[in-house]
Amino acid sequence: MNVTKTISDGKELVKVEGRLDSVNASQLEASVKEGLDEISELEFDFSKLDYISSAGLRILLSTLKSLNAKGGSMYLSGCNDTILEILEVTGFKDILNIR
Amino acid sequence: MPKKSVREMNFFERMHYSLSSKMFHTILMFSIILSLVAVSFGFFLYTRAIRNRYADKAYTLSANVSLALDKDLIANYITETKKIYVGLDQNTKEDINSASYLNSFKRLKDENYDKVLSLLEEFATKNEADSIIIGYGVNNKFINIFSVNKDGLVNEPGFTQVIEEEQQNIIETLNQNIPIFNVQSDNFYCLGNTFLNTSAGSASIVTYFSLNDVVRLSRAFLLQYFIVLFVVTAIIDYFIVRKMKKTVVKPIVALNEAARDYMMDNDYNVMHFSNVDIHSGDEIESLALIMSDMEKKIAKHVQDIVKINGEKEKMGAELNVASQIQEGMLPNIFPAFPDRSEFEIYASMHTAKEVGGDFYDFFLIDDDHLATVIADVSGKGIPAALFMMASKIVINNLSTIGINDPGEILREVNNRIVKNNPVEMFVTVWLGILEISTGKLKAANAGHEYPCLCKSGGKYEMVKDKHGLVIGGIENCKYQTYELQLNPGDSFFVYTDGVPEATNAKNELFGNERLLSALNDDPSYSVVELLDHVKERVDGFVKEAPRFDDITMLALRYFGKETDELTIDANIENIPTVTAFVDKKLEALNCPEKVQRQIAIAIDELFSNVAKYAYRDSDGGNITVRVKGEENPKSITISFIDNGKEFNPLDNKEPDISLAAEDREIGGLGIYLVKKTMDDISYEYVNNQNVLTIKKGF
Structure with missing residues (x-):
C-alpha cells in the first residue's frame, strides 16, 4: 500500500494505492489521524486501490466519526467495483459520501 | 480300367476287378489266342503235307500210266482224233460236246479202245484216283481221247473241256508237266500230268484226285484239336490262377488288410505290417518287410513328435508365465495413484506376440516427482522381452537416484546398456519427469516417437522434440533435456510406433494424422477413455489385417496440486505470503x-x-492454510486451521448495518463481509483444531 497525503485550504486528499488490509491499516490510520484536527474536509482517492478489508473500513468509520463530531465532511472517490460492493454489502454506502 | 474308385464298388464289381479275375481272364484270352495260332499253324502244315503227297501221287500215277501204254496204239488214236477234229465242219466244231460233235468221234471206239480203258480203269482203282484222262490240248480246249472215272463213268471220246482264263494253272499243268493242287468253289482236287510222246505228237495223261474227303476229315480233326487244346489250357489256367492266388493275391490281400488296420488304428505303437506272415521270397515279401520297417520308423517318428509337442507345450506354458511376469513388471493397477489428485495417468500395452518388446512405466521418484517412460525395443519375441526387462530396470533404477534430469538419466542408462549389449539390440525411450507441484515436465527423447501435448481447452499436437540416438547404440551419447509446462487441465500422450504404423489390408498406415484426429475426437475423455478410444480407432482401421507390432500407449492429465497447504506463524505480517500463495492457485x-x-x-x-x-492466551502459534482448487466447475476452497482455543466466529452477532455512523460498531464486520462475498463459509472443531472453511466459485 502506498499513501499520498496532500493538504490545501483545510482540505485533505488521501490517495491510497494497492491493497488496504489488516497488515497496513494501522499505517493508513496513523497517516490519517495525524493532523485530522486541523482539517474539516477529507477525501479518500481510491482510484488506485485494489480492495479494502474490514480493517480499512474501521479506519473509514473512525475517521468519519471524528469528522462528523466536529462538523467536518468525508468523501470517497474512484472506488472500483470490488470496493463499491464491499461498501454496499457492509451498509457503508449509506453512511459515506461516495463520488 | 474301372470308372469308379475301388472304395465305391459293390461286392460283384470288386470280384470283377479283382486280381484273380484279371489274371484268369488274361490267361484265358492267352490260351484262346494260343490255340487259334496252333490250330492255324497245324492246318497250314497239314494242308501242305497233303498237297505234296497227292501231287506226288498224281504225278507218279500219270508217269506210270505213260509207261504202261502202247505208244503206237495211242499214236493211232491221236492221229485219228486229230483227223476227225480237223475234218469237223465249222458249225459242229463250235457246238462243243453236242450230239453231232460227239458222234463224229464215235468211230474211235474200236476193239482196242476198251482195252485201253480197262487198263486205265485198273490203274485208277488201284491208285484210288478219281479219274485218268488221255487227251491233248488245242488252244484253250482239251480234247479227251480216253477217260475213266473211279465210279466207272466215262466221257465219250472227243469230249472237249474248255479251260477258262482263270484256270491258267491247269493249262500250265498240262503244258509243263507239273502237278497242281487246286481248289475250285469248295472243290479240292489235285491234278497230275505226263506227256506221252508218240509219232503222232504228244498226248497228256492227266490224273485227277479229289481231296474233298481229306479236307473234310482234316477240318473235323482241327475242330477237335482246337476244343481239346482250349479245354486243356483252361484247366491249366485254373491251376495257374489258383497257384497265383496263393503266392501273389493272398499276400497282397494280407498287406491290404494290414494297411487298412493301420489306417483305422489311432495308436501308432501297435504294429500291423510286422505281423503279416509272408515268406514268398519275392518282391511281395520285400514289400511287406519294407512296410514293416516303415511302420516302425513312423512309430518312432510319432514318438519324437509327441515328445517335441510336449516340449513345445512346456515352452508355451513357460512363455505364458514369462508373459505374466512381463505384464506384472509394468504398473497395471489403475487408478495407479488413488491418493494423488494432481494428475491422472493410464497406460496400456497390447502385444502382438506372447511377449513383447514395448514397455511403459511410471513411478514416483519422490513425493513431488513422477517419472513416465515409454519405450520400444528393436525386434520382437523373447529376445526383445529380455532386453526390455533389462532396459526397464536400468531406467527405473537410474531415475530414482535423484538426478531428476531425463537427459542425464538417459545418458547413464545408455552407457550401462551399451556395455552389456552383445547382440547389439537397442531401445527407443521417451522419459518424462513431472514436477507435480508446478506442472513442470522435463523430458528427453532417445529416438522415440514425438509426444503429443494438449493444452487445457485446446487440441492434441505433436511436440517436435529433439531426438537423441537410440539407447544401446554407442557410448556417451548425449540426450537433451527439454521442458514443457503443464497447467491444470493439460495432458500429454506418448505411444510406440505400433500405433502410427498399424497397417490395414490395403497396406495403408494408421499414421500421425489419424492418431491426432483420434486423440481430438472428444476433449471430455478421461485418460482411460482416451486410450481405449485410440485403440478402438486403430482396431477399426486395421480390421482383419494381421498385426505385427505391439501397441503401447500412456497418457497423463495434469490437474495441478489441488490441495496446497501453507503453515505459517499466525502473524498478520504473513498475510501477503498467504495471499500470494492462494493467488498462485x-x-x-x-x-x-x-x-x-x-x-x-x-x-x-x-x-x-x-x-x-486464537493465540491470545498463549505465546502464539501457527496457522495452516489449505487451498483446494477445482477445475470443473471452477471453484476454490480455503481452510484456515489453528490450534488455538475453540472459537466459532460464525456464532458472533451480525453487525447492524443500518445504524448511523456514530452508532456503528466495527466488530464482526469482517466475518460478515466474508459471509456476504463467499459462496459458503463453515466452521468445525476437530482434533483440537479450529477449522474455518470458505468456498468460492467463479
Whole structure:
C-alpha cells in the first residue's frame, strides 16, 4: 500500500494505492489521524486501490466519526467495483459520501 | 480300367476287378489266342503235307500210266482224233460236246479202245484216283481221247473241256508237266500230268484226285484239336490262377488288410505290417518287410513328435508365465495413484506376440516427482522381452537416484546398456519427469516417437522434440533435456510406433494424422477413455489385417496440486505470503480479478482474526492454510486451521448495518463481509483444531 497525503485550504486528499488490509491499516490510520484536527474536509482517492478489508473500513468509520463530531465532511472517490460492493454489502454506502 | 474308385464298388464289381479275375481272364484270352495260332499253324502244315503227297501221287500215277501204254496204239488214236477234229465242219466244231460233235468221234471206239480203258480203269482203282484222262490240248480246249472215272463213268471220246482264263494253272499243268493242287468253289482236287510222246505228237495223261474227303476229315480233326487244346489250357489256367492266388493275391490281400488296420488304428505303437506272415521270397515279401520297417520308423517318428509337442507345450506354458511376469513388471493397477489428485495417468500395452518388446512405466521418484517412460525395443519375441526387462530396470533404477534430469538419466542408462549389449539390440525411450507441484515436465527423447501435448481447452499436437540416438547404440551419447509446462487441465500422450504404423489390408498406415484426429475426437475423455478410444480407432482401421507390432500407449492429465497447504506463524505480517500463495492457485485456475480480490479480502479478514484472537492466551502459534482448487466447475476452497482455543466466529452477532455512523460498531464486520462475498463459509472443531472453511466459485 502506498499513501499520498496532500493538504490545501483545510482540505485533505488521501490517495491510497494497492491493497488496504489488516497488515497496513494501522499505517493508513496513523497517516490519517495525524493532523485530522486541523482539517474539516477529507477525501479518500481510491482510484488506485485494489480492495479494502474490514480493517480499512474501521479506519473509514473512525475517521468519519471524528469528522462528523466536529462538523467536518468525508468523501470517497474512484472506488472500483470490488470496493463499491464491499461498501454496499457492509451498509457503508449509506453512511459515506461516495463520488 | 474301372470308372469308379475301388472304395465305391459293390461286392460283384470288386470280384470283377479283382486280381484273380484279371489274371484268369488274361490267361484265358492267352490260351484262346494260343490255340487259334496252333490250330492255324497245324492246318497250314497239314494242308501242305497233303498237297505234296497227292501231287506226288498224281504225278507218279500219270508217269506210270505213260509207261504202261502202247505208244503206237495211242499214236493211232491221236492221229485219228486229230483227223476227225480237223475234218469237223465249222458249225459242229463250235457246238462243243453236242450230239453231232460227239458222234463224229464215235468211230474211235474200236476193239482196242476198251482195252485201253480197262487198263486205265485198273490203274485208277488201284491208285484210288478219281479219274485218268488221255487227251491233248488245242488252244484253250482239251480234247479227251480216253477217260475213266473211279465210279466207272466215262466221257465219250472227243469230249472237249474248255479251260477258262482263270484256270491258267491247269493249262500250265498240262503244258509243263507239273502237278497242281487246286481248289475250285469248295472243290479240292489235285491234278497230275505226263506227256506221252508218240509219232503222232504228244498226248497228256492227266490224273485227277479229289481231296474233298481229306479236307473234310482234316477240318473235323482241327475242330477237335482246337476244343481239346482250349479245354486243356483252361484247366491249366485254373491251376495257374489258383497257384497265383496263393503266392501273389493272398499276400497282397494280407498287406491290404494290414494297411487298412493301420489306417483305422489311432495308436501308432501297435504294429500291423510286422505281423503279416509272408515268406514268398519275392518282391511281395520285400514289400511287406519294407512296410514293416516303415511302420516302425513312423512309430518312432510319432514318438519324437509327441515328445517335441510336449516340449513345445512346456515352452508355451513357460512363455505364458514369462508373459505374466512381463505384464506384472509394468504398473497395471489403475487408478495407479488413488491418493494423488494432481494428475491422472493410464497406460496400456497390447502385444502382438506372447511377449513383447514395448514397455511403459511410471513411478514416483519422490513425493513431488513422477517419472513416465515409454519405450520400444528393436525386434520382437523373447529376445526383445529380455532386453526390455533389462532396459526397464536400468531406467527405473537410474531415475530414482535423484538426478531428476531425463537427459542425464538417459545418458547413464545408455552407457550401462551399451556395455552389456552383445547382440547389439537397442531401445527407443521417451522419459518424462513431472514436477507435480508446478506442472513442470522435463523430458528427453532417445529416438522415440514425438509426444503429443494438449493444452487445457485446446487440441492434441505433436511436440517436435529433439531426438537423441537410440539407447544401446554407442557410448556417451548425449540426450537433451527439454521442458514443457503443464497447467491444470493439460495432458500429454506418448505411444510406440505400433500405433502410427498399424497397417490395414490395403497396406495403408494408421499414421500421425489419424492418431491426432483420434486423440481430438472428444476433449471430455478421461485418460482411460482416451486410450481405449485410440485403440478402438486403430482396431477399426486395421480390421482383419494381421498385426505385427505391439501397441503401447500412456497418457497423463495434469490437474495441478489441488490441495496446497501453507503453515505459517499466525502473524498478520504473513498475510501477503498467504495471499500470494492462494493467488498462485487462483491464477492457475484463471480466476477473474474481482473474485481474486474478494478472496484476498476474505483471507485478510479470517487470517487477521486468527492472528488477533486464537493465540491470545498463549505465546502464539501457527496457522495452516489449505487451498483446494477445482477445475470443473471452477471453484476454490480455503481452510484456515489453528490450534488455538475453540472459537466459532460464525456464532458472533451480525453487525447492524443500518445504524448511523456514530452508532456503528466495527466488530464482526469482517466475518460478515466474508459471509456476504463467499459462496459458503463453515466452521468445525476437530482434533483440537479450529477449522474455518470458505468456498468460492467463479
